[in-house]
Amino acid sequence: MARGLLLLALCWIELSTVHAQSIYYRYPGPDGTVVIDDSVPPDAVPRGYDIIRLDGSVVKTIAPQLSEAERKARALELGIEEARAAADAKTRKWDESLLLRYSNIHDIEVAKKRALNDIKVRISILKSNLSIIKQQVYSNQAEAAELERRGLAVPTELTNTLASLRRELTTTEQHIGARQEELEQVANNYERDKSRFADLQGQVDVRRNYYSKPQK
Incomplete structure (x- = not known):
C-alpha cells in the first residue's frame, strides 16, 4: 500500500514538472489586453510576444515587427551613431598622436x-x-x-x-x-x-x- 502511494506521488510530481515546463505564449490582443495561449495567431505575431512557462517565467521575447518608416528611422539612427563613434575614435587617435609628437x-x-x-x-x-x-x-x-x-x-x-x-x-x-x-x-x-x-x-x-x- 505504501509502495503504491509512493509511486503515485512520484507520478504526480513528474506530471507536475512536465506541466510546469509546458510552453505558452503571451501577446497583446487587438484591444490592448494581454492574452496567454498555447499558440500565437498570425495576425498577432507583428505585435510581438513572450514565450513563457506556466509559472510565468519568460523563455524568450520576440520583439514587435517595425513598420517601414520605423525601420528607416532606426537605420538612420544607427548610421548616425556609427558615424559619431567613428568621428570620436578618429579624434582620440588624433589627440594621442599630437600628445606623442609634441x-x-x-x-x-x-x-x-x-x-x-x-x-x-x-x-x-x-x-x-x-x-x-x-x-x-x-x-x-x-x-x-x-x-x-x-x-x-x-x-x-x-x-x-x-x-x-x-x-x-x-x-x-x-x-x-x-x-x-x-x-x-x-x-x-x-x-x-x-x-x-x-x-x-x-x-x-x-x-x-x-x-x-x-x-x-
Missing part, C-alpha cells in the same frame, strides 16, 4: 616650418625643370619654323621630340600645381593641429588646477 605649440611651429620648406624646395626644383623644358620647346620650335621657312620638311624625330617636350611641360605644370595645393593643405593641417593642441593643453590645465586646490 610637447608644446613651439614644437608644432618648428615642424610646420620644416614641412613647408621641404615642399617649397620641391616646387623650386620643378619650376627650374619647367624653365629648362620651355627653353627646349622654344629652341625646337624655332628650328622647325626655320626649316619650314626654307621649304624643307621637318624631320619626324624633331616632331616627336617637340610632342614629348610638350607632354613633359604639361606634366611638370600639373606637378607644380599639386605641390602648391599640398603646401596650402599642409599649412592648414598644422594650424588645425595647433588649435587642437591648445585645446588639449587647456583641458590639462583645468584638471591640474582643479586637483591642486585644497579639497573641502
